[in-house]
Amino acid sequence: MSPDVDEAVDAFIGALVDDDPQQLYERAPCGYLSTTPDGTIVKVNQTFLLLTGYRKQDVIGRTRFDQLLTAGGRIYHETHYAPMLRMQGVAREIAFDLICAGGGRLPVLVNSVLERDLRGNARVIRTAIFDATQRREYERELLRAKQRAEASEAHAVSLARTLQQTLIPPNPPEIPRLDVAAIYRPAGDGREVGGDFYDVFQIGDDDWVVAIGDVCGKGAEAAVVTALARFTLRAATVQHREPARALRVLNEVLQRHDATRFCTVALVRLTRTDGSWRAVLCCAGHPLPLLRSADGQITEAGRPGALLGVLAEPALHDTELTLAPGEVLLLFTDGVPEGRRGSQFYGEQRTLRVLGQPAVSAAAYPAALLEDVLAFQAGYARDDIAIVAVRVPEAGTR
Amino acid sequence: MPSNAPSKGASHPGTARASDEGAAHRRGLTGRASLPVMGAASKLNAHASGPVDGQPMVFAHGFGCDQHMWRFVAPRFADRYRVVLFDHVGAGGSDLSAYDPGRYAGLDGYAEDVLELCHELDLSEVIFVGHSVSAMIGVLAAEREPDLFAELVLVGPSPCYIDQGDYTGGFSAEDISELLDSLESNYLGWSSAMAPVIMGRPDHPEFGEELTESFCRMDPEIARRFARATFLSDNRADLPRVRTPALVLQAAQDVIAPVAVGQYVASTLPNATLTLLDAVGHCPNLSAPEETTAAIERYLADSRCR
Numbered sequence: 132m133s134p135d136v137d138e139a140v141d142a143f144i145g146a147l148v149d150d151d152p153q154q155l156y157e158r159a160p161c162g163y164l165s166t167t168p169d170g171t172i173v174k175v176n177q178t179f180l181l182l183t184g185y186r187k188q189d190v191i192g193r194t195r196f197d198q199l200l201t202a203g204g205r206i207y208h209e210t211h212y213a214p215m216l217r218m219q220g221v222a223r224e225i226a227f228d229l230i231c232a233g234g235g236r237l238p239v240l241v242n243s244v245l246e247r248d249l250r251g252n253a254r255v256i257r258t259a260i261f262d263a264t265q266r267r268e269y270e271r272e273l274l275r276a277k278q279r280a281e282a283s284e285a286h287a288v289s290l291a292r293t294l295q296q297t298l299i300p301p302n303p304p305e306i307p308r309l310d311v312a313a314i315y316r317p318a319g320d321g322r323e324v325g326g327d328f329y330d331v332f333q334i335g336d337d338d339w340v341v342a343i344g345d346v347c348g349k350g351a352e353a354a355v356v357t358a359l360a361r362f363t364l365r366a367a368t369v370q371h372r373e374p375a376r377a378l379r380v381l382n383e384v385l386q387r388h389d390a391t392r393f394c395t396v397a398l399v400r401l402t403r404t405d406g407s408w409r410a411v412l413c414c415a416g417h418p419l420p421l422l423r424s425a426d427g428q429i430t431e432a433g434r435p436g437a438l439l440g441v442l443a444e445p446a447l448h449d450t451e452l453t454l455a456p457g458e459v460l461l462l463f464t465d466g467v468p469e470g471r472r473g474s475q476f477y478g479e480q481r482t483l484r485v486l487g488q489p490a491v492s493a494a495a496y497p498a499a500l501l502e503d504v505l506a507f508q509a510g511y512a513r514d515d516i517a518i519v520a521v522r523v524p525e526a527g528t529r
Numbered sequence: 530m531p532s533n534a535p536s537k538g539a540s541h542p543g544t545a546r547a548s549d550e551g552a553a554h555r556r557g558l559t560g561r562a563s564l565p566v567m568g569a570a571s572k573l574n575a576h577a578s579g580p581v582d583g584q585p586m587v588f589a590h591g592f593g594c595d596q597h598m599w600r601f602v603a604p605r606f607a608d609r610y611r612v613v614l615f616d617h618v619g620a621g622g623s624d625l626s627a628y629d630p631g632r633y634a635g636l637d638g639y640a641e642d643v644l645e646l647c648h649e650l651d652l653s654e655v656i657f658v659g660h661s662v663s664a665m666i667g668v669l670a671a672e673r674e675p676d677l678f679a680e681l682v683l684v685g686p687s688p689c690y691i692d693q694g695d696y697t698g699g700f701s702a703e704d705i706s707e708l709l710d711s712l713e714s715n716y717l718g719w720s721s722a723m724a725p726v727i728m729g730r731p732d733h734p735e736f737g738e739e740l741t742e743s744f745c746r747m748d749p750e751i752a753r754r755f756a757r758a759t760f761l762s763d764n765r766a767d768l769p770r771v772r773t774p775a776l777v778l779q780a781a782q783d784v785i786a787p788v789a790v791g792q793y794v795a796s797t798l799p800n801a802t803l804t805l806l807d808a809v810g811h812c813p814n815l816s817a818p819e820e821t822t823a824a825i826e827r828y829l830a831d832s833r834c835r
Contacts, residue, residue, distance in 0.1 A: 168816070169782075169809035169810060169816070170809065170810070195809075197784060201704075201707050201711075202700055202701070202703075202704035202707055202708070203704055203705070203706070203707025203709070203710060203711040204707070204708075204711050205784045205785075206700075206704075206708045206711070206760070206784075206785060207593075207708060207711045207712065207715065209593075209783075209784060209785050209810060209811035209812065210591065210592050210593030210594070210661070210745075210785070210811070211593045211594070211715070211745045213810055213811075213812060213815070213816070214593065214594050214598060214745060214812055214815055215745045217812070217815040217816060218597060218600075218745075218815065225715060226711070226714040226715050227711070228711075253816075267714065270714060274713060274714075
């Protein structure tokens with residue numbers, strides 16, 4: 132035989148000697164421990180002693196396995212590990228901290244089996260113990276990362292709520308001799324900041340602006356554009372009496388803004404003339420508002436115009452109308468007509484039916500319409516919904 | 530919402546249908562969860578066996594496991610007694626959607642569940658057998674409705690796990706926070722992918738040859754809360770108010786509820802008998818079912834002579 136083969140044979144025999152069952156047990160790459168069914172340690176291997184620093188005589192016959200655990204580990208042992216072992220005969224990958232001879236702690240992973248005799252009586256528990264120091268450190272990092280992620284998600288949700296509340300005025304201001312009501316419902320579970328907004332504000336005596344709009348997209352970037360649109364409209368309507376001109380200013384601002392966001396707006400300037408109100412209305416890519424006469428006739432108000440943020444010169448048209456006592460102007464975002472059930476849209480007919488019902492206050496219309504749209508979608512709004520109603524009270528009621 | 534690209538059409542029937550099915554699915558789920566009155570028996574995965582006219586014995590499991598904890602003991606009573614087993618909400622085959630962190634922040638919510646279950650099953654003269662934390666849940670239930678209960682059997686009870694002044698519960702507050710850590714590191718092995726398998730057994734077949742995956746497994750968040758409700762409870766003041774006769778079964782070596790605690794419970798309850806078991810560990814119902822069963826039988830036989 133060649134020297135190479137001789138060497139291989141020697142190595143084989145050497146390994147065989149070193150790995151006789153005794154060595155295999157004593158110097159296995161994990162700690163071994165055998166206990167009686169009640170946990171008293173009866174046998175341990177060298178690796179276990181090396182890992183923990185105990186001497187054989189310290190533990191054999193004297194110590195129960197649970198006595199090597201931290202107090203928290205002992206509770207886990209009694210409430211989980213021991214019952215599992217009794218019920219299933221095995222317990223796998225249980226994380227414990229062992230208290231070592233010097234008082235230090237050793238994070239370990241433990242696998243155990245319960246051996247029974249032929250009559251089914253519990254005889255011995257065999258346990259393998261793996262040093263898990265590095266793994267545990269990594270798991271702690273994972274856990275910390277998970278906790279951080281949960282905390283920042285909770286923070287994001289509360290931030291979204293706060294943002295939404297600042298973007299949507301909770302209640303329109305009280306306007307003398309005009310009844311204004313609004314309602315807003317974010318899409319889905321309300322976690323995300325939507326792009327719908329409305330605003331009602333005063334320019335001068337008996338001179339008010341109502342705006343409703345919808346910025347495409349959701350989230351923080353849409354929220355920035357929503358805020359920009361609102362503040363721009365507030366400034367532009369002071370400078371420009373005509374809604375179309377104010378909207379052109381907004382168009383320019385949006386085009387100059389970094390974010391490529393589009394926006395639809397319906398803007399109404401309301402000025403009082405005795406018991407009635409003069410309304411000048413401009414629609415930029417927005418669903419046309421509906422006008423309900425005192426006797427329940429409903430017509431679209433205004434002319435369709437281009438949406439904002441796309442074209443340099445959007446076609447926008449002011450329409451003038453008079454709101455007489457008892458008349459209602461209803462503005463809404465596309466969350467209303469585009470409310471969906473399967474492939475069906477909520478649509479105009481349903482809106483007209485709800486609006487056709489007589490009511491004595493502006494608040495009744497947004498409430499009834501929202502309820503109906505939500506019912507149509509079985510309570511789940513796929514899109515934000517904003518609705519504003521402006522009603523001129525009959526003489527003597529306000 | 531205006532579409533991102535002005536040319537994009539508003540309607541996408543295909544996606545609309547898919548999302549509509551999703552919505553219908555969600556509705557179905559919430560619809561079931563929000564039923565105003567859900568039966569306690571189905572919420573708690575209750576199972577009854579034994580003669581219908583037998584005196585009821587209600588077995589309640591402790592922290593960590595489920596009703597299978599009683600598999601070596603409860604069947605021994607089913608020839609004479611109406612045996613009722615159940616899982617606390619959050620454990621075993623209970624309805625997880627019924628878990629309400631407020632209701633179950635303390636042991637009172639669990640005691641309410643026991644009372645609701647007894648009323649729903651129209652039980653009277655109940656022998657309540659509670660292991661570990663369920664011993665105190667039984668104490669609270671009996672305190673609230675003394676007339677419902679004939680006997681309490683308290684296995685390894687502790688009214689307070691944390692040392693307080695002269696009282697020795699066996700643990701410090703740090704020990705309990707260590708337990709919460711221990712729960713956390715062990716639940717790293719609880720993967721959410723397993724959750725439907727573990728929790729979704731609709732008929733919850735009786736414990737057979739097969740391993741029951743749910744045994745000792747619990748949603749980590751619920752386990753944490755249940756651990757807090759259990760190990761931070763202090764029900765010492767409730768003990769003197771319980772008129773129901775009680776048996777305290779105390780294992781000789783129990784690291785969770787030491788002998789001194791068992792003695793405290795037995796001497797503080799107005800009408801209690803203490804029986805020491807040779808068994809080692811906190812679960813004599815699993816490790817020494819013969820001895821446990823015999824002690825309960827002897828006590829019930831004696832109580833009939835009283």
